[in-house]
Amino acid sequence: NDLAYESQSRNSVIRQTLSGAVQSIKPKLTQLAIASRDQVTAIEQLGSDAIQSFNQANNNVALHSADGTLLRGEVLARWQDFVGTGDFMRAIEQNFSWLRDRVTGVFRTSVEVDKVQVAVGAGLEALVVEEGAAACERAETAWRSSPAGRYLLERNPGLSQVSDGFNEKVTRQIRGWQQDVLELVSDQGQARRSKARLLAFGTNGLGVALMIVIFASTGGLTGAEIGVAGGTSVLAQRLLEVVFGENAIRDLAKEAKEKLDARIKAVFDAELARYQKAIDDVDIAFESADRIESALSTISDAAIAKLFTAGVETEPKITTDIAISDEPAR
Template identity: 30%
Template sequence: MNTAADRTGDAAMENEHPESLGEQTLSMSAIKEPPAEEDVVEEEPAEEPVADDSDSSEDAGESGDAAADEAEEVEAEVDEAEIDEAEIDEAEGTPAVPEGEAEQELPDEAVEQLTGALAQLRQSVLDLKFGLDLPGAEEARQARAELLAQLEDYVIPRVRVSSAPALIVVAGSTGAGKSTLVNTLAEKNVSRTGVRRPTTGTPVLTCHPGDLPWFADGDLLGGLKRIEQVSRDAGPDSLVVAATEKLPQGVALLDTPDIDSVVEEHHEIAHRMLDAADIWIFVTTATRYADAPAWQLLRLARERGVRLAIVLSRVQPRSRETVMKHFVRMLTEYGLGDVDRFVVEESKVTDGRLPDSEMTDLRMWLAELSVDGERRSQAVRQTLNGVLDSFRTRVPALARHLEGHVAFRGELRTDVEAAYLGGLSRIEAAARDGSLLRGEVLARWQDFAGSGDLLRTIQLRGRAPRQMPERLMAFKAALRTGLESLIVSSATRAAEEVAARWRRRSELGATLGEGLDRPSEELVRRANRAVSAWQEHVMELIRTEGVAKRSVSKVVSFDPDALSLIFMVGLFGGSSDGVPQKLVNALLGAESLRAISVKSLSDLRARVSMLFDEEAMRYVRTLDAAGIPDESAATRLYQATYNLEVAR
């Protein structure tokens, strides 16, 4: 059945440049262990080129023919065992697993618990922000992006549907022949090949038509937009999905951009595809297998515990034994000596594909994964467990980056707290040493006290109360304004100190502090409300707790509002002759006066502290906007990691 993806996939190949002679990787056979001898003697090349595809002996040629015959028999058995099209479960909308291939899945309760723990980890990572260009910030941002992509593209979907077909990524170096390999196995040109490098920019996924619903509509690589063919409009978030009946059901191939591509975007796409695959096929060449990018990828596969197979391409028949001996030795020393290995000898490519007869060993390998559900499931579990195990080091490494940002944030917050705590201390000192009662406040007090209005606020019992004298009202307004000015000036100085401290820390701190070296525009209005409320509170304390002494209360009464102002003068240390303090003490008594004084000062401190907290929140919002996480983010990250271990 020729699908739309088949037609468009073939059409995409018509205008491509043919492969150059240097790209024409061809004859493939399974890699055999090299001889044990230290020195390998190269044999003379045979007269006929076809002889180089065998083991350079007649017996080896016969053995190759026998292997081919055996492979044909295995393929015939596989064809009989396979189902032409996977049945679709109408109720669930997902392809059914063929009979005899039922794979054991986790119980629903275990899946739900593990999925919940992974979702919590994903949210914790998603909440992280590394907005500042501190040392290691770019590395942290990259690690965060990789974790998120792997959780969303692979881990969470794979846990939910462990019976989905195995996704095999074909990755490797530039010009290694990845696309040629995929096209040959698919027996159609699903992936671009050509002379220009890099060739593959958009990942291409090809699978059996029965597996198409898993990848066309499923959650695996769910963040990528599905397209039928590569186009100029295809972005880095696109994925070509094509179907071919030539691939066995239960496995899918994913062709990726080069891991060492000169295009950074291609490099990132390749690693994202690797993070979303169950099995890796690494393709490299006889001339580039020792390059650093190749071994970086192999090291990553080893660290992740990924199921891995290796294809060594472009091997000259004459140097095959020497190359293989060295390559296998390197793999063994690296702890990868037991991985499945295949070799592709230098040969001719026709229409972007290898001769199908040369793909016997790799086809058998794929067929075994297809028909053996337990083997396939084991490979999936191995990779999935390896990824989950990698979180034990990758998440703490991310948390360490996070702690550096949190520490920097803590230093900046300490500067803010110290500056505004100093401002609060200055206000308390001014309230004690009488410096508040200067200028206009002192003039208004002296006018009020010297005019006789002070005594007129004390009334004989039975006389009708009088209105508050104008001088007293003016004094009240001056006292409120003086206290407001003290608060605003202290906040202004605190803001200047914060900006200066941040500038001294770093250039980054100076940038963050721009525009924050002055108080907010709302401070004056908020300070006015706070001082007015405090004055009302003091008057209420005088009214409710300022009980006059018995000897005085029988003769005189007093106006609470006026007495509260007189009390404030004494509280702030005003008047050198001590008249306010003596008068209030005579009326209320020392014990009552002390209680009111403590409560008044405590209330004033609380109100000013609230004002300064609101001012300090400007800096917190600036740090938040800059993407600097706080300590709670690290706590949530560690907790999510612990919960994942418990769920496993």
């Protein structure tokens, strides 16, 4: 009985000691779980801030490359030099033969076509570069508002501006898009009905006209610019309708705009990847809080007691058997 009592007492002391130790740890584990979850939330917010910054840049370029904003300055001047205004507009209103005779010489002037292409490319590049820089500034401002963000910016100081070579990447994508437009025009002109007219005006000239149509809406312009840019887009639209037809132009413009948006998105996605890499380089165990909370849910006095129940005996078994030997006593 004494042995049983001692065993029970010993187990009781162990249970109480372990229970006290566990109970003292539980608040600390709870705080650790909260801190771990807060850390994950902060990191996820940084990722979301960066994504929103570059999504806004994408949206701004998509908007301003279609609202008439680019039909200003150098682009407008070079286009007007290329086609003129009054005579060309009147030519479009006449039959195709008369139009072809009046403007074929103009559209065969590759120097003028090149000037329009250069102006269009420069306008787009300036817009994309400006929006890329603005996206980096927005992301930096958002990240500096939190300790986690400031820590990542200190580790990655280059995130405060666009990456090295960003402007060159933009230039390559814009030139690639202009080539996309020329290929679309060339493919569309392979139909028998359009082929002669394509040859008359030239792929490059019609490609430039399609670029102008894509920038055609005047929603972003005010005052006198509306009339000038609006007339410019009408010139390009009418010319393309003469060659390809009204329905084909809508499809061409839609596809060309989608190709432009995709190329610009690729540029911004590459910039956004730098921010995601900065986050990924920090070793964050996203599942730590869940594991800690799961462990806490299994800790209880009943669970601790259960560890000892199976091994506790109410009365120790005392052996009273006497060993009998065959050997004679000495």
